[in-house]
Amino acid sequence: MTTVARTGAQPDRLSAGELAAVRADFPLLGRTVRGGRPLVYLDSAATSQKPQVVLDTEVDFYEERNAAVHRGAHQLAEEATEAFEDARGDVAAFVAARPGEIVWTSGATAAINLVTYAISNATLGRGGEAARRFALAPGDEIVVTEAEHHANIVPWQELAARTGAVLRWFGVDDDGRIRVEDAASVITERTRVVAFTHVSNVTGAVTPVEPIVSRAREVGALTVLDACQSVPHLPVDLHELGVDFAAFSAHKMLGPTGVGALYGRRELLEALPPVTTGGSMIEVVTMAESTYMAPPQRFEAGTQAVAQVVGFGAAARYLHELGMAGVAAHEHELAAELLRIGEIPGVRIIGPAEPVDRLAVVSFVVDGVHAHDVGQVLDDAGIAVRVGHHCAQPLHRRFGIAATARASASVYTTREDVETFREALAGVRAFFSVD
């Protein structure tokens, strides 16, 4: 199980010099906003900024290697294919998976949808005998959690509606942590799929994966992990976590938009029927029927986002070279600093108040001031935070609120960023004359 370092010395965190070097790698961080204020970017959980090497890698691909991948015998096609597949290897290695277990998608949302539609197709009998293990029957159960991003709720609601399966869910406690202790009652003999987040994009809470996976295995259910908020911030070993599928996106981990990855245990991907069909995923096509390639190509019909994939690989290498243990330790300190906003009168944190098994994504409300208004005053000070429900309406409803403001850090975030944020936040209630 991947957990966050708890307390004590963090000898492997990024040094001040390393952090300064990291920041210099991100051209956007040097700009000013709203009339010349230095940018304080605290919205990395929505999307991260990109280091120069990612931008250069994409440009270099177009300038030097651009060609269709996996077809054509010319040199450019060879080089483009090599860059494309090297990226797969680098992204796979980054999450301790094998290259053949990584499917490119347009993002994490598409990755989760791919799983749900593949299960639908298996339910309709596609994929033959091998895919029967995925088929759902009316009354079968799909389990999610109240802490999920909409991308890990809505596709499962749709799958349930298409198949007659029943959607159930884990609740969360008052700290916003998934009530994993309910695993034995929520996951039943009828459960076929358990989809849950590794780290909440609202509360920052890290889910203990092991108890959920072991209960799911007990009843023969598949596990699907939303790893969008963990992979960019923690060392993640998907084999060790033991989940069957996982989804994460490039743009939250310093990579380009428009590309993400679906991880699937090799044995499962081999049995899973395709979803999007057409070119690049077939073996033999006759007018009557077709046979399909092995994964991952089976799930990559049509032209992929090749330059973005290559940029995704560069992002994974960049983080790998920094060292994820150091990144995690750095962000652990930032989490502790961010959580100090709880000391500001009128500020209430939604999520665990202590930096234990929680990451540097901190959602909060300010008594008497709506989140949008909080965000606007912070923006005026050059501070970018997210406001709204962060695509997690059920979780907000659980806490009886419609919207929160959220500050989130990444590898390039500094303590000074957090201090500037805390100072500006302390002035918000005065701006609106709230006492």
Next chain:
Amino acid sequence: MSSIEQMYQQVILDHAKTPHGRGLVDVPDGASSGQSHQVNPTCGDEVTLRVELERAGEDGAPVIGRVSWDGQGCSISQASLSVLTDLVTGRPVPEAEHLGEVFRDLMGSRGSGLDETAEDELGDATAFTGVSRYPARIKCALLGWAALRDSLVTSGALDHTTAARAATTTEENR
């Protein structure tokens, strides 16, 4: 004045703090009325707005007798609902619809405001000029106006094709 101070004018802060028309009021039996629930899907803000219509005025158009609403949202959306309540209560429906159009134009003005005639018509609502500089906040100011137009359509006092055409025009102008 900084642009954030231009956005949060005192009149807006005052309306947000003590909004007019908040609290849905029951419509008396037999009275003509309309109601609309509007949600801002990006932030989850929502409002339910009810209009009660009085018999036709001199020109034959129904008159808005009372506006009441319930909802939660940011200071911009709440203040806009409050100002709207003051502005359209007692007005014939076509006039209220016209004011809505003028307000939508103001929101499309990117902070530059409208001419004097239009600003005279809008009164307190002119204070939202600063909001129009912030594209992400325009929808907050428009939430109540969308609910008003929809409630007038559901009441039958406003032809839905006219309203739809107006809505399309507004979108195109943005």
